[in-house]
Amino acid sequence: MDLFRRLPQLFVGLFLYGVSMALMIQSDLGLNPWDVFHQGLSEVTGVSFGWIVLLTGIPVLLLWIPLRQRPGFGTVANLVVVGFAADAALAMLPEGGSIPARVGYLVGGMLLNGFATGLYIGSRMGPGPRDGLMTGLAARFPRISLRIIRTGIELSVLGAGFLLGGTVGIGTIAYAVAIGPLVHLFLPKLTVPLPRSRDLESTTVR
Template identity: 85%
Template sequence: MSLVRRITQLLVGLVLYGVSMALMIESGLGLNPWDVFHQGLSEVTGISFGWIVLLVGIPVLLLWIPLRQRPGVGTVANLVIIGFSADAALAVLPAGHTIAARIGLLVGGILLNGFATGLYIGSRMGPGPRDGLMTGLAGRFPRLSIRVIRTGIELLVLGVGVLLGGTVGVGTIAYALAIGPLVHLFLPRLTVRDSGRVPNTGAVPAH
């Protein structure tokens, strides 16, 4: 039963994560650094946002090889499901035309993102490609903290995303401030435990 719960929780979490990304996009108020990059690439190439999320994840996952990271079921599911669910949500969600609607989409997207993160990480089925890159680099360069490595990666993708035309705004700042506390709130409550294992809430995922 625990395995069924973990798989179900993983799948639901990944779908909701994609929906949360779509909500933030439709708000037009700013995205998290990776999604600024994804959106910028989508604008330049004409490829849908969801397909860009998937396609970017492939070379990121290949970078795991020299870092000696091993993917799990959740890693592969993360690679595929988030992008497709984001595209599906973008196809049906209306864009926010008033400032109240845009703020509602942004707040809803950030809250849902935190909840979805707790679901898919709490399933303990394997990290997403971008998370694995971060932890792999931390293992390869032990003198650098996770925080330094994560900040460096996100500043890089944010900068490139801005140059490509991705949306940066108040939502980018709001996400950065809110996602850590939200994951800290949801993850312990949603983690499937083994023998009383307590989850580590110190790392915020990049999906």
């Protein structure tokens, strides 16, 4: 029965995640590292931001194969839904214009991003392609901390995105500082509890 909660939660979370990306783009104050990369590729290729999110997710997902990561239903849904949601929101949202409006977009985008992350991860239906790459590398190279791996990946895509023309600014720094605490706030409240039998089994395995 928990599937009736998990599926809607997954799709609402992914949709809102795409909307949060659009809000930060329209703020023009800076994006998170992956979106700097996505925006840079979009600027260079002329392909819409949402399609770039989808298309870059495919090779990232292929990198899971040597890492022996298994995608879940949520992984595939993430690949498809987030990009289309971002494009739909970008088509409807006006540009920020004034500084207060742009700051509002930025703050709203970060808050919504943290909430949406809690929703889709909390549905327990599989990580997104980029999150799975990070956790897969951490499992493959256990002597390297997850923090170092994540930092290395994000600095790499940030640098590449900046060179391609993606927007780096105060929003990039604000996101880096705020997203951890926001996910920490929302995720425990939004995580679907495991059935008792599975919960006991996971405890035994540990």
